[in-house]
Amino acid sequence: METRRNVATYIVIRDTIEYNTFKPFDILSDMYRCLSIFLICLGATSTGAEFGRNQASVTTVLLKLGDTGPVGFKAILTARVEPKSAPQQTARAATGIKADMAVVMNEAARFVGNLYGDEWPSDSTVDFSLSDSYLPQDVPSSSLAFVVLLATLREGFELNDRCAVIGDMLLDGRTRDVGDINARLRGAYEGSCQYAAVPFANQRQVIDLMLTGERHIVWQMQIFSVAHARHAVQLVRTDHNEKLAASIDAFVKVQAYMKKHGGNVRGNQRIRKSLNEILTLAPNHLSARILLSEIQGELPKHLSLERTLAEFSALSWPYLALMAPDRQYQYDGNDTSDFNRITAELDELKYMAHPKLVTVIQRLIGYGEYIKLRSNRDEAALRRADAIRKELERLRNDPDIMELEWLRR
Numbered sequence: 001m002e003t004r005r006n007v008a009t010y011i012v013i014r015d016t017i018e019y020n021t022f023k024p025f026d027i028l029s030d031m032y033r034c035l036s037i038f039l040i041c042l043g044a045t046s047t048g049a050e051f052g053r054n055q056a057s058v059t060t061v062l063l064k065l066g067d068t069g070p071v072g073f074k075a076i077l078t079a080r081v082e083p084k085s086a087p088q089q090t091a092r093a094a095t096g097i098k099a100d101m102a103v104v105m106n107e108a109a110r111f112v113g114n115l116y117g118d119e120w121p122s123d124s125t126v127d128f129s130l131s132d133s134y135l136p137q138d139v140p141s142s143s144l145a146f147v148v149l150l151a152t153l154r155e156g157f158e159l160n161d162r163c164a165v166i167g168d169m170l171l172d173g174r175t176r177d178v179g180d181i182n183a184r185l186r187g188a189y190e191g192s193c194q195y196a197a198v199p200f201a202n203q204r205q206v207i208d209l210m211l212t213g214e215r216h217i218v219w220q221m222q223i224f225s226v227a228h229a230r231h232a233v234q235l236v237r238t239d240h241n242e243k244l245a246a247s248i249d250a251f252v253k254v255q256a257y258m259k260k261h262g263g264n265v266r267g268n269q270r271i272r273k274s275l276n277e278i279l280t281l282a283p284n285h286l287s288a289r290i291l292l293s294e295i296q297g298e299l300p301k302h303l304s305l306e307r308t309l310a311e312f313s314a315l316s317w318p319y320l321a322l323m324a325p326d327r328q329y330q331y332d333g334n335d336t337s338d339f340n341r342i343t344a345e346l347d348e349l350k351y352m353a354h355p356k357l358v359t360v361i362q363r364l365i366g367y368g369e370y371i372k373l374r375s376n377r378d379e380a381a382l383r384r385a386d387a388i389r390k391e392l393e394r395l396r397n398d399p400d401i402m403e404l405e406w407l408r409r
Contacts, residue, residue, distance in 0.1 A: 051121050052156020054081040058236065059164050059193060060145040061184040069314065070180045072187020074164065076131035077142060079149040081124050108146030111173050111229060116154055126153065141178045143169045144197065147229045148236055158238040163195040164188035165232055167202075173229040177201035179404065182209055182307065189217045195248075197235050198286070200227040207290055208307040210299055211352055219258050222251050223286045231284065247282035250274060254291070265295055272296075301352065306404050308354040312361060315346050319364055322371065323385030336372060343368045356398065360391045 057078040063070040105128065128146075144167040152159055166184050168176045178184070181202040188196045198206060203225050209217050226232045234244065254274055258265060265271045275292040278285050293299050303311065318339070343365055350361045367384045375381060395401055 051081050051124065051153050053153060055079065056149055056152045056159060057161065058145045058148050058152075058159055059161050059188075059191075060142050061164050061166050061187045061191070061193075061196075062141060063180060063183060063187075069310070070183045072180070072184040072190075074187055074191030074193065076161075077145045077149060078129045078131070079153055080127045080129070081153060082127055083124060104143050104146060107143055107169065107171060108150060110171055111147055111169070112150040112154075115151075115173075121154075126150070141166055141168060141184065143167065144175065144226070144229055144232045147173075148233050151233050152237070159236050160195065160238050162193050163197065163236045164191070164193040165197050165236055167197065167199040167226065167232070169229050175199035175201070175226055175228060175232075177205075179306065180310075181205045182212075182214070185209070185217055185221070185223065186214070189221055193221060195222045195224065195235065197224050197226045197232045200225045200284075203286060204300075204304045205306055206286060207293075207300060208303050210290060210294065211303055212307070212311075216263060218287050218290050219255060219263065221287065222248060224282070225284045225286045227284070243281040247278045247285055247288075250278045250281070251285065251288055254278075254288070265291060268295070302354055303352050305354045305356060305400055308349075308357050309401065309404065311349055312346075312353070312357055315342055315349065316364055318342060319368055323367065323381075323388060339368055339372055356395065356400070360388060360395065363388050363391060 055078070057076050060075055060077055061072045062075045063072055065071070128149075145165045147169065148159065148165055164184075166178065166181070166188070168178050170176055177199045181198060182205060185196060185198070185206065206218070206223060206225075209215060224231075224235050226235065234241070240248065254265075254271060257268075257271060272292065272295050275288045275295070278288040279292065282288075290299070302308075319342070346361055346365050346368075350358055350365070353361055363384065367381070367388060370384060371381055
């Protein structure tokens with residue numbers, strides 16, 4: 001399948017096609033709540049504790065809206081310790097950070113406050129700044145980055161700026177999955193990151209890269225899954241423990257072999273042994289685990305539900321516009337080459353699509369073939385369109401798909 005670098009995330013399981021929208025935060029309420037939580041969690045009186053360093057930066061990947069959907073881009077989140085100039089001024093959102101990131105700062109502060117307790121310095125203000133603007137709906141993907149920054153300010157360790165920290169988290173530190181993980185990893189790769197930390201629950205979506213012509217991202221970066229915020233901290237700091245450092249060094253040798261042999265590892269017993277050794281050292285080395293699954297013939301044959309929806313959305317919107325109930329658009333036969341291309345790509349998609357979407361893809365292909373020969377307004381075309389709309393409505397109410405929509409809020 002031809003790789004579409006910027007996969008659209010249209011919500012196509014409706015009668016109209018629109019980008020997923022997000023409910024705005026009550027900005028003032030969230031900001032005051034954020035600052036209050038910082039005050040409670042980090043202490044209102046001086047504890048005598050000191051920061052290990054006064055400034056730190058971490059690499060993360062956020063999303064912006066491209067012509068065909070979300071595009072990942074590398075961003076630098078920076079924290080700076082300043083003397084507290086007001087009693088309530090425990091944290092400030094500075095350059096590039098909008099007020100709706102208050103919820104994320106809130107979660108990071110509560111977790112770090114519980115982690116350090118009375119050992120957290122309370123007589124200073126932490127200023128956060130972002131190297132680039134970001135979309136408000138992309139806020140959750142930076143939760144882990146906030147925790148990493150607060151931890152390094154307290155403990156003073158160095159951070160690897162070539163490691164992208166991606167992911168949301170719960171208040172107990174467990175990571176939670178984020179949407180459009182492949183777009184984020186693509187952004188990390190194009191931003192020259194060597195490593196990436198992704199939520200444990202996003203592992204299945206990362207495997208999709210092996211099926212869509214983006215396999216190089218999996219082996220040219222070292223991608224790790226992290227189940228807890230502390231795992232992200234361990235990965236991004238430069239002083240790795242002995243086992244993690246050994247696993248990274250061993251995978252560098254695998255990368256060198258693959259680069260020399262055009263990325264091919266199939267049937268190579270020496271590489272299989274190396275990958276097993278890497279996973280013994282670091283069981284969460286996702287790149288190694290995926291490559292080992294490939295060698296052993298254990299990769300899934302179908303895309304994840306999320307990636308199938310994204311691919312389907314990117315391809316189907318011209319047909320969905322023609323089958324709108326108001327019959328506003330009529331197929332005039334002038335775009336035959338475009339529709340032939342779309343039909344061919346849909347036909348290719350159906351063989352690797354998640355089973356939940358195979359039926360609607362097949363019906364859409366049939367609809368496209370029909371209107372090219374006749375019309376999108378005759379009775380037969382309308383019956384086909386009605387059947388597709390009913391199938392899309394059924395999918396819209398599917399619990400798994402509803403959860404995926406929630407991930408993008």
